[in-house]
Amino acid sequence: MKKNVLIIGAGGVAQVVAHKCAQHNDILGDLHIASRTRAKCDAIIASVHAKGAMKGQGTFEAHAVDAMDTAAVADLIRKTGAQIVINVGSSFVNMTVLAACIETGAAYMDTAIHEDPEKICEAPPWYGNYEWKRRAACEAAGVTAILGVGFDPGVVNAYARLAEDEFLDTIESIDIVDINAGSHGRWFATNFDPEINFREFTGTVYSWQQGAWQANKMFEVGKEWDLPVVGKQKAYMTGHDEVHSLSARYSHADVRFWMGFGDHYINVFTVLKNLGLLSEQPVKTAEGQEVIPLKVVKAVLPDPASLAPDYEGKTCIGDVIKGTKGGKPAEVFIYNVADHKEAYAEVGSQGISYTAGVPPVAAAILIAQGIWDVGTMVNVEELPPRPFLERLGEMGLPSRVIDTRGTDRAI
Numbered sequence: 060m061k062k063n064v065l066i067i068g069a070g071g072v073a074q075v076v077a078h079k080c081a082q083h084n085d086i087l088g089d090l091h092i093a094s095r096t097r098a099k100c101d102a103i104i105a106s107v108h109a110k111g112a113m114k115g116q117g118t119f120e121a122h123a124v125d126a127m128d129t130a131a132v133a134d135l136i137r138k139t140g141a142q143i144v145i146n147v148g149s150s151f152v153n154m155t156v157l158a159a160c161i162e163t164g165a166a167y168m169d170t171a172i173h174e175d176p177e178k179i180c181e182a183p184p185w186y187g188n189y190e191w192k193r194r195a196a197c198e199a200a201g202v203t204a205i206l207g208v209g210f211d212p213g214v215v216n217a218y219a220r221l222a223e224d225e226f227l228d229t230i231e232s233i234d235i236v237d238i239n240a241g242s243h244g245r246w247f248a249t250n251f252d253p254e255i256n257f258r259e260f261t262g263t264v265y266s267w268q269q270g271a272w273q274a275n276k277m278f279e280v281g282k283e284w285d286l287p288v289v290g291k292q293k294a295y296m297t298g299h300d301e302v303h304s305l306s307a308r309y310s311h312a313d314v315r316f317w318m319g320f321g322d323h324y325i326n327v328f329t330v331l332k333n334l335g336l337l338s339e340q341p342v343k344t345a346e347g348q349e350v351i352p353l354k355v356v357k358a359v360l361p362d363p364a365s366l367a368p369d370y371e372g373k374t375c376i377g378d379v380i381k382g383t384k385g386g387k388p389a390e391v392f393i394y395n396v397a398d399h400k401e402a403y404a405e406v407g408s409q410g411i412s413y414t415a416g417v418p419p420v421a422a423a424i425l426i427a428q429g430i431w432d433v434g435t436m437v438n439v440e441e442l443p444p445r446p447f448l449e450r451l452g453e454m455g456l457p458s459r460v461i462d463t464r465g466t467d468r469a470i
Contacts, residue, residue, distance in 0.1 A: 061166060061427050062088030065141035067126050067156055068148035069099035071364040071408045074106065075416025076147055078406040079454060081107045085115030086427050091139045093122035106407050126152035132159035141165055143426055145419045150174045150255060154189055161200050166426050168419050170209030172300040179339060180262020183272050184303040197436040204436040208422045209415040210376055211237055212301035216439035217447050218378040218393040219305055226391045227382040230312045233305060234379040238319040240289040241372030241399045241410060245361055247327050250411040253357040257337045264298045267306035267314040278325055282317065288396045289375045294319045304438040331356060370399035370409040392461040414456065421450040
C-alpha cells in the first residue's frame with residue numbers, strides 16, 4: 060500500500076484536496092503541501108485543523124518549493140517520503156512535477172492538461188504534445204500517472220467509460236455539459252486562475268466529429284440544454300482537455316465539450332480580447348516598462364479563492380451519451396449536482412473548486428489501496444470507473460444517471 064501524500068499547489072482546489080486528504084489520512088498517511096509561497100500552505104493547514112478534519116494519527120506539514128524546478132520537487136518528494144503526489148498547481152508545472160515523480164518512483168496525478176506559458180491552444184491532440192510522450196518512461200519506471208483526474212477532465216471521462224461498460228452496446232456521441240448556475244456576487248470574476256481560464260477560451264475550439272478534428276471559434280456554436288436541478292441553460296462548444304483523450308478511445312464517436320456562459324461574461328471577455336488585454340505576449344508601456352497584458356488582468360481580478368464565502372447556487376456537470384442498446388437507439392445522461400454553500404461549509408471553498416479537488420483524492424485512495432496503482436500512464440477512461448465513482452459518492456460527489464426510459468437514479 061502506497062502512503063504519504065504531497066500536494067503541489069495552494070489555491071482553492073488545493074484547499075479542497077488538503078481537507079479531503081485529511082479526512083482520509085487513516086488511509087493516506089502523513090500529508091504535505093508545497094507551493095512557492097509557504098504562507099499559503101500554512102493557511103490551508105490551519106483551515107484543516109480549524110475544521111477538525113484530520114481523521115487519524117499523522118502529520119500535515121507545509122513546504123516551499125519552486126514547482127518549475129524538477130530537482131527541487133524530487134528532493135522534496137524524497138525528504139517527505141511521499142509515495143503519491145497530487146499536482147493541483149498551475150498547469151505550467153505538470154511536466155516538471157511529472158519528471159520528479161518518474162525520477163523518484165512516486166505516483167503522479169493532475170487535474171488539467173500541461174500548458175506551455177508561451178503557447179496557446181496547440182495542435183490536437185493536446186495530450187500528445189507533452190504528457191503522452193512520457194508514457195514509456197512511466198511504464199519503464201513502474202510509475203502510476205493518472206492524467207486529468209479532476210471533474211472535467213476526470214469524472215466525466217469515467218462517466219463515458221461507465222456508459223461503455225454498463226449502459227450502451229455502442230457509443231456514437233459524447234457531449235460533456237458543464238453548467239455553473241451559481242452566483243458569486245462580484246461584477247466580474249473567474250472561478251479558477253484567470254490566466255488559465257482566459258487562455259482556455261482565446262484559442263481555437265477543437266471538437267472531434269465525423270472522425271476528424273473540427274475547428275470553431277469561441278462562442279460560435281451555442282445550444283440550450285435542459286438539465287436536472289439547474290433547468291434550461293445556454294452552453295457553448297468549447298475546446299477542453301478530455302476531448303483529446305476520449306477521442307482516442309472513442310474515435311468512431313463525436314466528442315464535444317459544452318460550457319455555460321452568461322451574456323455578461325461573454326461581453327466582458329470580448330472587450331478584453333478585442334483590446335488585446337488577454338494576450339500572453341509582452342508589451343511596453345509608455346514609460347518603457349514591459350508587461351504581459353494577461354497577467355495584468357489576472358492581477359486586478361478577484362482571487363478565485365476569495366469568491367467562496369459569497370457563492371450561492373449549484374453546478375451540474377455530466378455526459379450526454381448516445382449510441383445503441385440491443386440494436387436500438389439509446390441515450391443516457393450521467394451527471395453530478397454540487398452545491399456552492401455546502402462546499403464552503405465543509406472545506407471553505409466554492410463548488411467549482413470542490414468538484415475539481417475531491418476526485419484526485421478519491422484517485423489517491425484507490426492508488427493507496429492498489430486498485431488504481433497500474434504502474435504506467437493512463438487517462439481516467441482507461442481505468443475501471445465503478446470504484447472511483449462509488450468512492451466519490453461517499454466523499455460528497457454522488458453521481459446519477461437518467462437512462463433511456465427517462466428514469467433518474469443513483470448509479
